[in-house]
Structure formats: structure tokens, C-alpha cells
Amino acid sequence: DLMRDIVNILGPFFEVTELLGGSEYITFFYMIPSILGLMDKLDCSTDHLDELNNINFEMPDLVFDNNVGFVDAQEEEEGGPKGRKIKINTPIDVTNMQHKIKNALYNALLHYWDFSDEELFLAYLLDPRFKKLRFATSTQQLQAKAALREKYNNIKSLQSSLTLTNQPLDFNEQLSAENNQRERQIYQKTFIKSIFMQNTVDEPIDEISHYLSLPEIFYNHNPFHW
Incomplete structure (x- = not known):
């Protein structure tokens, strides 16, 4: 047994x-x-x-050394370490x-x-084979998702800042001209949209939530072919 x-x-x-x-x-x-x-x-x-x-x-x-008996072994070489042999005929307390x-x-x-590094579970969150973090605790899952969202928002903010910095000087003037042109139009074509799109709301895409909602792939599949 x-x-x-x-x-x-x-x-x-x-x-x-x-x-x-x-x-x-x-x-x-x-x-x-x-x-x-x-x-x-x-x-x-x-x-x-x-x-x-x-x-x-x-x-x-x-x-388990306290459960077995040992006999001194002969030195294999002069000055070499002395090994330990178990007394195989001695009963062992199991x-x-x-x-x-x-x-x-x-x-x-x-x-x-060591599982204290928060970056560890963030890396698994980004692997399509393990993104559900089933092996982690609820706290570790929440911390990894919060860290992912924080890093994502930081990158998006940085990209927005770079985009505004690199825009041409006449961008605002061009946008203002387009708005003025729309205001001068006598008839705005909104009737069809009001019929077929009245229940449609264009909401910003939450890429993090979308990614987390996607199913995992099998653990033995190639993560780069997801």
C-alpha cells in the first residue's frame, strides 16, 4: 500500500x-x-x-534519515568522502x-x-494558452488584469501625446472648415439612420475586455498561430 x-x-x-x-x-x-x-x-x-x-x-x-539505519561505508579512495549505506535488513518505521x-x-x-513577482502572472495573462489564469488565486488574477490595464492605458496615453505632437499646424483649421461646411448644408441626411440605427450606440472598444473575453487555445497548441 x-x-x-x-x-x-x-x-x-x-x-x-x-x-x-x-x-x-x-x-x-x-x-x-x-x-x-x-x-x-x-x-x-x-x-x-x-x-x-x-x-x-x-x-x-x-x-527521512531518522526512519532508517546506516552503516559506515569503506572509503573508495584515500582521502575520498565516506558514503552512507542503508541497513536494508533493518525494519523502517513507515x-x-x-x-x-x-x-x-x-x-x-x-x-x-517564488511566486511573489506580479509581472509573472501578467506574462501568463498575455499567453493565449493560459490567459484565464485558472492556476492562480483570485487575488493574483485581479492584480494581473489591473496591471495589464494600467500598462495598456499608459501606452495609449503616450501614443496620444505623440500623435498630437506630430500633427500639422493647420489640422485644427482643417477640422473647423469641415464643421462649417456641414453647418451650411440645408438638408442633413439623417432620416434613414434614424429608422435603422435608432438602437445602435457607437461605444468605444475596450480592447482589454475584448481580449480577456476571447477563449483560450489548447495548452499544446502553437501560441503564435492564435
């Missing part, structure tokens, strides 16, 4: 490794959703997390072992991966 549990725990890691090593497209954007999915799969809401809070990931010691394995893996992922 323990071996079956271990296989089930490590199975998702095998799938992620296959995905990262076998995709024909760039695999960087698979990493964060996969890691967050693994952490969620490990479900470390057990009562044994306190046992692993003091893990030193810089040392070669394993979190109480709560599956929880210890899950918690050790969870803490390792938490130690080596």
Missing part, C-alpha cells in the same frame, strides 16, 4: 517532466501552472507540516510516511520557486 501511495504521489511529477521535455513549443510557460498544480495536488493541509519546517535544503541529509513525502515535496517546491 505504501509503494502504491508513493507511485500516486510521484505520478504527477512524471507527467510534468514528460510535458517539459517533450513539447515542440517553448516550455517555460508550462512550468508555473504545473508547479502550482503539483502543490495543490500535494494538499499539505495535514497535521505533520511542523515536522518539516526546519528542513535545510543546503545539506545532503534527507528528511508511520505517516506518505504524509512526510508529500510535505517534503511541497516544502521543496515552496523553497525553490
Whole structure:
């Protein structure tokens, strides 16, 4: 039963490794959703997390060393390091072992991966394969969307400023002449429009909302052919 549990725990890691090593497209954007999915799969809401809070990931010691016995190995070379051999005939305490394995893996992922950078989720928001941010929390989703809208508005403002700066000097005069010409017309052709377009309102296009409303593409599709 323990071996079956271990296989089930490590199975998702095998799938992620296959995905990262076998995709024909760039695999960087698979990493964060996969890691967050693994952490969620490990479900470390057990009562044994306190046992692993003091893990030193810089040392070669394993979190399970207290459960096994070791014998001193012979030095392979003079002055070489002395290895450790497990006493395979010694019974091992496997109480709560599956929880210890899950918690050790969870803490390792938490130690080596930092998800505090807001730009990280903004990048995924711009990838058509992951734009729904299903792997992120509600707060992370809202922050990424707010950051995207802020950057978009900043760019639009900059473009508007550049457009006004580069306009010819007689632009306002030309616009005024066109308005005067329309005012001098005796009859304005508005009847047909009033019939067929009375319920039509020309609203400005919100490109951000439009982009976010578009469906995702499959995770294994080419994001550049969207």
C-alpha cells in the first residue's frame, strides 16, 4: 500500500517532466501552472507540516534519515568522502510516511520557486494558452488584469501625446472648415439612420475586455498561430 501511495504521489511529477521535455513549443510557460498544480495536488493541509519546517535544503541529509539505519561505508579512495549505506535488513518505521513525502515535496517546491513577482502572472495573462489564469488565486488574477490595464492605458496615453505632437499646424483649421461646411448644408441626411440605427450606440472598444473575453487555445497548441 505504501509503494502504491508513493507511485500516486510521484505520478504527477512524471507527467510534468514528460510535458517539459517533450513539447515542440517553448516550455517555460508550462512550468508555473504545473508547479502550482503539483502543490495543490500535494494538499499539505495535514497535521505533520511542523515536522518539516526546519528542513535545510543546503545539506545532503534527507528528511527521512531518522526512519532508517546506516552503516559506515569503506572509503573508495584515500582521502575520498565516506558514503552512507542503508541497513536494508533493518525494519523502517513507515508511520505517516506518505504524509512526510508529500510535505517534503511541497516544502521543496515552496523553497525553490517564488511566486511573489506580479509581472509573472501578467506574462501568463498575455499567453493565449493560459490567459484565464485558472492556476492562480483570485487575488493574483485581479492584480494581473489591473496591471495589464494600467500598462495598456499608459501606452495609449503616450501614443496620444505623440500623435498630437506630430500633427500639422493647420489640422485644427482643417477640422473647423469641415464643421462649417456641414453647418451650411440645408438638408442633413439623417432620416434613414434614424429608422435603422435608432438602437445602435457607437461605444468605444475596450480592447482589454475584448481580449480577456476571447477563449483560450489548447495548452499544446502553437501560441503564435492564435
